[in-house]
Amino acid sequence: MYHELAVQRVEEKVEELLEVLSSKNPKTQHKLKNTALLTLKLIVLDIIHSQLKSDVYCSLRDVYYQVSPFFAVTQRRTDKTVSEIASELELPRHVLRIVPASRGYAAGRFVFRGQNVGVPSDDFAAAFDTLETSTTNSAVESPYVISIPGDFCSDDISHVHGKYLLIIEKDAIFQRVAHHRYVCHDCSAIKHANCESGGTCYSALWQKLDLICVTGCGFPDLATQSFVHCLVNKFKMIPLGLVDYNPFGIRILTTYRNSRLLPLKSKIGKENRSMKKMNVDIHWLGLHGKDIFEEFLLETDHGSKSPIPLMKLSYRDKTLIKGILEDPEVPCAWKGDIQLYMTCFKAELQSLYHCCADKYATYMSQETLQGEDESNSTIQLLKYIESQILGYCYF
Missing domain, CATH: 3.40.1360.10 (Dna Topoisomerase Vi A Subunit; Chain: A, domain 2)
Known part of the structure; x- marks a missing residue:
């Protein structure tokens, strides 16, 4: 149940961000000041979507390594982005197939x-x-x-x-x-x-x-x-x-x-x-x-x-x-x-x-x-x- 809900919310969030990035509406222009952060969110959302589709779990470190070839970012910034996405989607990270490294x-x-x-x-x-x-x-x-x-x-x-x-x-x-x-x-x-x-x-x-x-x-x-x-x-x-x-x-x-x-x-x-x-x-x-x-x-x-x-x-x-x-x-x-x-x-x-x-x-x-x-x-x-x-x- 939560798996389907997570996929749906991720896809809706991606559509929302793409609309903001492509919009010429003056009311949304102020959001483009953080284009880099929005792009980072899209990349992380794409990773999460792939994890959900394949039903595979990954750690925050894995997310960082998948993001780093396309985006100059630190581990701390990646972790914060994942937390923001989880909060906006109102879903815990483990439902998004992102879990802590085993200890x-x-x-x-x-x-x-x-x-x-x-x-x-x-x-x-x-x-x-x-x-x-x-x-x-x-x-x-x-x-x-x-x-x-x-x-x-x-x-x-x-x-x-x-x-x-x-x-x-x-x-x-x-x-x-x-x-x-x-x-x-x-x-x-x-x-x-x-x-x-x-x-x-x-x-x-x-x-x-x-x-x-x-x-x-x-x-x-x-x-x-x-x-x-x-x-x-x-x-x-x-x-x-x-x-x-x-x-x-x-x-x-x-x-x-x-x-x-x-x-x-x-x-x-x-x-x-x-x-x-x-x-x-x-x-x-x-x-x-x-x-x-x-x-x-x-x-x-x-x-x-x-x-x-x-x-x-x-x-x-x-x-x-x-x-x-x-x-x-x-x-x-x-x-x-x-x-x-x-x-x-x-x-x-x-x-x-x-x-x-x-x-x-x-x-x-x-x-x-x-x-x-x-x-x-x-x-x-x-x-x-x-x-x-x-x-x-x-x-």
Whole structure:
């Protein structure tokens, strides 16, 4: 329905602009002062019309590259022209087949656009109960990490297996966790309960946690926010946020909690207007102040010391913290943690690589990890995630 409406409005707009450019009416002569901008609009409208006819999506960067051979223009001017056209046509950009470049990623077990993600079996339903065992990674016929496309919609996901939706701030952390989703480092096998080599099988830990992982590589784009909103509201998954212990990490969590699906200028209908704001009741899984200043404390000759590397807050950080504490949409429990711990220092998720997350385990220092494989530090991160999720279950 919206596709036909978009084509109709684009064609009407082109006719209107051509009439203005060719008119000799004195009343329209003043519009010719911006002939260059009108010409740019015509070029962009032609690109949009072609996209609609072929039902192909493109990014703002693609539009710029198609315009630049015919018109000397900057990326910023192109973006502004696209926004003006969308506003004049009263249609959101994704209806015009212009979407943001893909930035988010997801890993887990679900069906995305008819493709089984993370399941080494043609029978997706059967794979819920058991997964085949193999000695080579090539047995995974389907990808276990996908890029979330800019034109994502809720109908793209048709089936999901998972209870918790782990939202990770940083791509580096996501890649570490996702890499061990199915492959056991010690025996190089697909996920199974017992590791043949007698070592630690990260895959068994993943099976127990029953996760789907998502990252927006920092602040999420609209597609990633829509992806999270779909899994939480359509498939009733429990969203858990794993971010740096700093003001930007808190802001990323609040972005997921109170995000917007469509531009404010969209007037495409009452149903879509009601979907502008997406509320996701995300739980702050970590990193917490108590993890830094209580859970991992080491007793030294000079007193207690946190093994997690700490950084001092900048002036900008303190300004952001003040804004967070005054924000009524930030949960009171979060504010309490910030007021208690985030006063002088901040910490990053990467610090967990070298910290044992088990409450009763001793800290594994960086010196003991030297010469060891990278996977030894990854298991500490997975243990931390496990302990936090299990703690959340009993909260």
